[in-house]
Amino acid sequence: MTAEHPPRPYGTSERLEPLVRRVLARNPSPFTYTGTQSYVVGAGDAVAVIDPGPLEEEHLDALVEAVGDARIAAICCTHTHRDHSPAAAPLAERTGAPIVGCAPLALSDEGPRLDASFDDAYRPDRVLGHGESVEGPDWTLTAVATPGHTSNHLCFALEESGALFTGDHVMGWSTSVVVPPDGDMAQYMDSLKHLHDREDRVYYPAHGPAVEKPRQLVRGMIGHRRQRERQILRQLEQDRGVIEDMVPHMYKGTDERLWPAAGRSVLAHLIDLERRGEVARSGNVWTLTT
Structure with missing residues (x-):
């Protein structure tokens, strides 16, 4: 550290x-x-x-x-x-x-x-x-x-x-x-x-x-995750449908050693969005459904 x-x-x-x-x-x-x-x-x-x-x-x-x-x-x-x-x-x-x-x-x-x-x-x-x-x-x-x-x-x-x-x-x-x-x-x-x-x-x-200040932090964390979700949707709007292409744009300034883990969190968001019918995937490529 x-x-x-x-x-x-x-x-x-x-x-x-x-x-x-x-x-x-x-x-x-x-x-x-x-x-x-x-x-x-x-x-x-x-x-x-x-x-x-x-x-x-x-x-x-x-x-x-x-x-x-x-x-x-x-x-x-x-x-x-x-x-x-x-x-x-x-x-x-x-x-x-x-x-x-x-x-x-x-x-x-x-x-x-x-x-x-x-x-x-x-x-x-x-x-x-x-x-x-x-x-x-x-x-x-x-x-x-x-x-x-x-x-x-x-x-x-x-x-x-x-x-x-x-x-x-x-x-x-x-x-x-x-x-x-x-x-x-x-x-x-x-x-x-x-x-x-x-x-x-x-x-x-x-x-x-x-x-x-627990509740204040948790409220911020919920907002942060919602912001990440919006970032992912914007990446898809810009035709970046592969997680490895999204992460450098979404995690600028983050230690690159953490990018693989960040990519897994992006995947978790995408799976959640897929269950809700907002995105779809073909292989490792994700797209908006609307």
């Missing part, structure tokens, strides 16, 4: 509020910002760990140190990308804690996908459905289903403080990548609208700083 970011406290437990601490993994990249942020929830003798992160020994050691003498009552995963869930199994082996949270991802075989980004070894002891909770002596985490970035994505609401752990669904530093066929733009937009209707006080994403 660039020098504009502040020093990164890798391997250090930072207290964000009485019931929440953050531990940053050393896996910075254009997709993870400064790295994956794992959260330790609870101040008593039993805590939860949210998004234990990548399989990095340094990070595992830092999580165990942050937990200290407390018991881990639940290892909670928002989804199963490799920067979020692989550390769950070794952390469970070290501590005896159950893995609780999102469902294992049933990979679709419809079309190309980025299989390497998924943790196919993830095995939860308990899957949480929307509205189901896991509890400790001073905390309650309630699952909020937010499919779209992935079909199995969950957020976790900390009932006692009004905080929402948003994984990759909402981040202040970047929009979330939606990669078909598992990622679904219509579901993603519905999930954003669902979060906008909630009254959470603060968001703690898996990457980037806390979001202090």
